[in-house]
Amino acid sequence: MSEYLIRKAKPSDIPFLADVVIASEKAMSDRLSFTTLFNKPEEEVKQLIIQMFEEEVDGCELSLSSFIVTEFEGQPISGSGAWIEGFNGNMPSGILKSNLISYTFGKESIEYLKTKSHIVKDVMIDREPMTLQLEYFHIKNEHLGKGLDDLLMKRIEENALAEYPELKKVQCQIFKNSVFSIKILLRHGFRIVGSYKSDNDDIFDYLPFNVKLLMEKEF
């Protein structure tokens, strides 16, 4: 394990973090909501995600400050995002993310979203204020099964508790088809506390699955 260096993300990691976001969003499928809901090709989406990270807005899943990165032989091999919802008077992360998308993607994409938003609304889950929110957790395939997920989860929790010792719980929203990620979370003491299903079959054309789970762990 000593060959792994876990550290806070820095601006030079942003292109890698864009890959982390894309891989995590796909969640064992080929559907990327940033492309399907906003009518953009994946290559352009990656550049837009980079732009959103470069804005350095704190307090949401597209904040550079939310991420830690693992380096192996000088290269980033994992990225993990987590933030305390509404901490330090921040707006709800959903609003911050929406502001970033509205500003970055442009009016045509939002117009397209208007025609699709009804399809995905049933799997939208509110985030609970002052809880640690875990979003985007990706380790390159060749480094799976080496216990890195344990180290990362521990580091994420330590960082959050150092920032806010009164923190009561950590939550994660995850599509039900992400079976390996769910197993990891269960192994780390998470439990499933909610299930949000869409009965609109069109959802499979836009999102990885039609059921999203809310998982949490109390400290």
Next chain:
Amino acid sequence: MQKEEIVNRLTPVFRKVFSDNSLVVTDELSALDVENWDSLSHMLLISEVETEFAIKFKLKDLNKMANVGDMIEIIRSKFQ
């Protein structure tokens, strides 16, 4: 542009986006007060407001909008 005119033009936009014909636009109104005001509808709201007033918000403007009063002030500033 006067605040009253902004409110009068915002009201139908809010009612349309949140599908609520009784919604009253006040300075204090925020995402916490409107059941349908989530991350998806927020994007639609911003787009509709920009279209209504033919403006484009800066990101720092968007991130300062804690409530409708903030939005009104930012819209007013665009016409000064």
